[in-house]
Amino acid sequence: MDVSYILNLLGEDREEYFGAVAPPIMQTSNFAFSKVSALRAAFDNEKQAHLYTRGNNPTVEILRKKIAALAGAEDALILGSGAAAMATAVIASVQQGDHIICVRKPYSWTEKLCRIILKRFGVETTFVDGLTTESYTDAVKANTKLFILESPNTFTFEIQDIRALASFAKGKGITTIIDNTYASPLGQRCIEMGIDIEVHSASKYLNGHSDIVAGVIIGSHERLGAIYKSEFMNLGAIISPNDAWLMLRGLRTLPIRLRQIGETTEKVAAFLKAHPAVRSILYAWDADSPQIALARQQMNWGGGLFSIHLATDDISPVEKFCEALKYFKMAVSWGGHESLIMPACAFYPISYEGTRTYPADMVRLYIGLEDAEVLINDLKQALSCIV
Numbered sequence: 001m002d003v004s005y006i007l008n009l010l011g012e013d014r015e016e017y018f019g020a021v022a023p024p025i026m027q028t029s030n031f032a033f034s035k036v037s038a039l040r041a042a043f044d045n046e047k048q049a050h051l052y053t054r055g056n057n058p059t060v061e062i063l064r065k066k067i068a069a070l071a072g073a074e075d076a077l078i079l080g081s082g083a084a085a086m087a088t089a090v091i092a093s094v095q096q097g098d099h100i101i102c103v104r105k106p107y108s109w110t111e112k113l114c115r116i117i118l119k120r121f122g123v124e125t126t127f128v129d130g131l132t133t134e135s136y137t138d139a140v141k142a143n144t145k146l147f148i149l150e151s152p153n154t155f156t157f158e159i160q161d162i163r164a165l166a167s168f169a170k171g172k173g174i175t176t177i178i179d180n181t182y183a184s185p186l187g188q189r190c191i192e193m194g195i196d197i198e199v200h201s202a203s204k205y206l207n208g209h210s211d212i213v214a215g216v217i218i219g220s221h222e223r224l225g226a227i228y229k230s231e232f233m234n235l236g237a238i239i240s241p242n243d244a245w246l247m248l249r250g251l252r253t254l255p256i257r258l259r260q261i262g263e264t265t266e267k268v269a270a271f272l273k274a275h276p277a278v279r280s281i282l283y284a285w286d287a288d289s290p291q292i293a294l295a296r297q298q299m300n301w302g303g304g305l306f307s308i309h310l311a312t313d314d315i316s317p318v319e320k321f322c323e324a325l326k327y328f329k330m331a332v333s334w335g336g337h338e339s340l341i342m343p344a345c346a347f348y349p350i351s352y353e354g355t356r357t358y359p360a361d362m363v364r365l366y367i368g369l370e371d372a373e374v375l376i377n378d379l380k381q382a383l384s385c386i387v
C-alpha cells in the first residue's frame, strides 16, 4: 500500500480546479444538469454521481476514496459522526426477529443502540466478553445475523480475535462489523482480516485536530451499495462539505501523527507503570498485558489510549491529581493533538460505593503530540497528590 499516494494524490482531480493544491470546498446542496439524459444517468448511479449533497459531494468524495484505500477496501461512506456511522451500519444489517452478538463494554452509544433502540424494533442483543472466540460462537442462535466487535475498546482495552471471529461468521452467513476507532485503519487491517464492515469515529485520529465530529463506514461495493441506497440516504446523517475539507486536511498527516503518538504513549505508559502512585495499568500494548500476543498479531501499533488505577481508594486525591495537570486537558473524546485525561469518577456522584463498572481509582489517559518529557514531568508533579 502506497500511503503517500493515497494521502497526496488519490481522488484529487486538480486540473478540474485550476491546479489548486488544496481541493475546493464544494459548498452546494444541489447540482444542475443541462440534459435530461445526464440527469437520468445521475439518478441511476447516485452513489458516484453529483446530484444532491445528501448522496454525494465532490469534496466528500475525495475523502471516500482515500479512506477506502487506506483501509484496503473498495468503498467508504462518510457520515456526520461515529455514532451515526455505527447506527447506520448496524440498522442496515438486521431486521425484526434477528439476534446480534456484541462485545461487552463497547462504546456507550453502540451499547444503547442495541439495548434500547433495536430492542424496540424486535432485535435482541447478547453481550459477551469477547476474550475467547467461544464467547461469541457459544452464544450463536438460529437467528444470529450480526457480530459487533470493538477491539480494543476505549476504556479497558480488551481485544477480540478478529481473524477467528470473521472466519467463523463468514462460514455461518453472519455479518461482522468492527469499531476500529482505537487502532485506525493503518494500525489494524480489519478488512484484510476478513471483517465485512469497518466503522470509525473520524472525530478521533482520522481528523486528528479536535475540530470536527465525523464518522466513516468502510466495506465492499456490494455491502456499501446496499447501505447507501437505504439507511445512508434515509437517515441522512451526512458530513458537511466544509467538515469534509477539514478532515481531508487532518488526514494528510495521519501516519506521522500515529507514529509520534505511539512512541510517546509507550514512554509515558512505562513511566506510569513504574510509579508508586500507580497501582496498575490497562494498555493493549503493555508487555505484561494478558492479551499482548494477540494484540501484536493483529495490530501494527499500540495506540495512544490507556487507563491506570491510582494507588488510592478515595475520590478526592483523584480529583486533585486531574486538576493539577497542566498539559493534560480533562475532557471526553480523544485522537487530537492534545493530551487528555478522563477520570472514571466523573461518571457518577461523589458518593462512590464500589459497585459501578469502573472504580473511582481509574483514570483514562490519551497521549497527544506534546513531547514525552513534557508529559512525564506534568504527570510527575500531579502524582504528588496521590503519594
Ligand SMILES: *Cc1c(COP(=O)(O)O)cnc(C)c1O
Pocket: 081, 082, 083, 084, 107, 154, 179, 181, 182, 200, 201, 202, 203, 204, 213, 214, 215, 333
Ligand atoms: C468517539 C467514539 C465513537 C463515537 O464517535 P463520535 O464521532 O463521537 O460520534 C464510537 N466509537 C468509539 C470507539 C469512539 O471512541
